[in-house]
Amino acid sequence: MTKTMQMLITVTMGKKLIARGLMAEPTVREAMTKGRLLIVAGTTNAYVAQEALRQVDAEADFDPASFRRGVTIAPGAKLPAGQTQYDLLIDHGKARMDRTVFDIAPELEAGDMIFKGANALHLPSGEAGVLIGHPQGGTMMPILAAALGRRVQLVVPVGLEKRVDKPVSELARLANGAGAEGTRLCPSPGRAYTELDALRTLTGADAQLLAAGGVLGAEGAVLLAVTGDEAQLEKARELQKELER
Numbered sequence: 001m002t003k004t005m006q007m008l009i010t011v012t013m014g015k016k017l018i019a020r021g022l023m024a025e026p027t028v029r030e031a032m033t034k035g036r037l038l039i040v041a042g043t044t045n046a047y048v049a050q051e052a053l054r055q056v057d058a059e060a061d062f063d064p065a066s067f068r069r070g071v072t073i074a075p076g077a078k079l080p081a082g083q084t085q086y087d088l089l090i091d092h093g094k095a096r097m098d099r100t101v102f103d104i105a106p107e108l109e110a111g112d113m114i115f116k117g118a119n120a121l122h123l124p125s126g127e128a129g130v131l132i133g134h135p136q137g138g139t140m141m142p143i144l145a146a147a148l149g150r151r152v153q154l155v156v157p158v159g160l161e162k163r164v165d166k167p168v169s170e171l172a173r174l175a176n177g178a179g180a181e182g183t184r185l186c187p188s189p190g191r192a193y194t195e196l197d198a199l200r201t202l203t204g205a206d207a208q209l210l211a212a213g214g215v216l217g218a219e220g221a222v223l224l225a226v227t228g229d230e231a232q233l234e235k236a237r238e239l240q241k242e243l244e245r
Helices: 011-023 026-034 043-055 101-107 140-150 168-175 195-203 230-244
Strands: 003-009 036-039 087-091 094-099 113-115 120-122 127-132 153-157 184-188 191-193 206-212 222-228
Touching: 003 011, 003 230, 011 026, 011 043, 011 153, 011 191, 011 195, 011 230, 026 036, 026 043, 026 113, 026 153, 036 043, 036 101, 043 087, 043 153, 087 101, 101 140, 113 140, 120 168, 127 168, 140 153, 168 184, 195 206, 195 222, 195 230, 222 230
Parallel strands: 036 113, 113 153, 153 191
Antiparallel strands: 003 222, 036 087, 087 094, 120 127, 127 184, 206 222
């Protein structure tokens, strides 16, 4: 008999959940051990990188707080000092923290994998988009060359708080027009991976977005309806407790 429970997932819990789910995916494990996995710096990918480094016993020298590039912050807020000058590469089970996506991506080939976060998610289509601030296209340029030119697998870890109500390609035309101001928007050809995917991977249960929002730390949180048998829901309950720590 299937039942439905509810899970409140804050933004930070969602990042942890996505990281846990990705590291349990067989295709990701294969890329890490038999090929190369490139994790491009970002706030969600900081959690993903931390989990990946745990898998290869190389977490000691990693600072997740500085593993970022361009970020969106509230008016008046200040980022902590320090920013990572590398992107993480797991090469046949060995961690390398000495180069960037611009150095690494041109070397990747079919069978390798890239994780690149996003700023927009159209949930019905699974299409994600990345904000571009650099006049030469930033990190997306070498990533697109690898994904489209050499069939490197591109996965987009992205939280449900970044959902938008129109297709990303339509929003990109709006943001990228000749008369537009501000950042540009690049549709990503990668596969979006959200909290919903992670829950299915880790528990076997089905998850759907039920509601969103809150206060006192729940700003941007999502309320998920999780449906499964009792064993699957018990896994979800235990997982929620772990994410809250």
